[in-house]
Amino acid sequence: MQPDELIQIQSQLRYRLLEDSRTRVSGGARDLAAHLLLYLDDGLYCWNLTVSWLRDVLDADRVDGGFFTQGDQAFIPLAESLHPTREVPSSVGLKVDTGDFGVRCVRSSNVTVSFADVESENRVQFALRQHLRALGTRSRLAVALRDGEESVGLICADWMEADKATEPGRRERLDEIARSVLGPVFAALRRASKISPPVGGVKTAVLDVGPGLALLTPAERKVAQLAVEGLSYKEIARKLNRSTFTVDHQLRSIREKLGVCSTSKAIHILTEELVA
Missing domain, CATH: 3.30.450.40 (GAF domain)
Structure with a gap:
């Protein structure tokens, strides 16, 4: 898709x-x-x-x-x-x-x-x-x-x-x-x-993701990337053309999968993986 x-x-x-x-x-x-x-x-x-x-x-x-x-x-x-x-x-x-x-x-x-x-x-x-x-x-x-x-x-x-x-x-x-x-x-x-393009019709890059990123869905990874870049909920929603309600749910899911209680801690974990 x-x-x-x-x-x-x-x-x-x-x-x-x-x-x-x-x-x-x-x-x-x-x-x-x-x-x-x-x-x-x-x-x-x-x-x-x-x-x-x-x-x-x-x-x-x-x-x-x-x-x-x-x-x-x-x-x-x-x-x-x-x-x-x-x-x-x-x-x-x-x-x-x-x-x-x-x-x-x-x-x-x-x-x-x-x-x-x-x-x-x-x-x-x-x-x-x-x-x-x-x-x-x-x-x-x-x-x-x-x-x-x-x-x-x-x-x-x-x-x-x-x-x-x-x-x-x-x-x-x-x-x-x-x-x-x-x-x-x-x-x-x-x-x-x-x-959507058939399998094999389009070549896509295979990302070497860390253990935290591996837990996330592709949609969550997009949100995580923008959060690491410092964008706010509203800015992420605007950039991805989604509602702030959707972004809030995705960030909540990311926190749960990473086992942390705050978005800042999740960003800290993901920053190390994305920068590494």
Whole structure:
């Protein structure tokens, strides 16, 4: 994703999700949207942030997700979050046949689909049931991420016990987040990836970064560089065409990753690495 393109996408999504009275989100969904906007240049981080946030909100044993378009023959989860105190098998990298009836039910639905018990669910055919058994899944919520008519991804929330997916409020909560936040954000990421230069088409320099810089996302490194140069919050925001709210969140994230409580200490650490 190119810098000008990133700025334009961030601006459009910020207005749609955080400012426009007709479409803006509130509560926890607003916090998730604000954080995703900070990391639009790091798609994998956005997926990891999303599944981790959803696992906590839904109190699920596993949440996974990844990009998916209508013509894909298989769905392969790109990121997942597992319950920290239970032995939950990983689903990342495992292929799911999108021709399976259960998957087609999710793909064709405009709302989140719940599977109370995959062992007795007639929408789950043999191959998918075997797949879910291997993952220890008994109950599942699944939703296709869309922005309008555009299909861009899938999110699945799993529980190792039956009927957990049908507990009050869970399906509605996932439905709201998928429709209002995740569909628009991942559609923007998908469109940006299609028009960005292909891998190998453009040569980029490989930076030899220190241990502190290695913890930061590309967007955070840009902010860190300008902070080290002595620019204020407002000056950084103006130079990167971002809001001071965004810059404040990024500097807060930088401080947390470096394990310091002040921006000045973070700048001191990063100055040594950038100058070295």
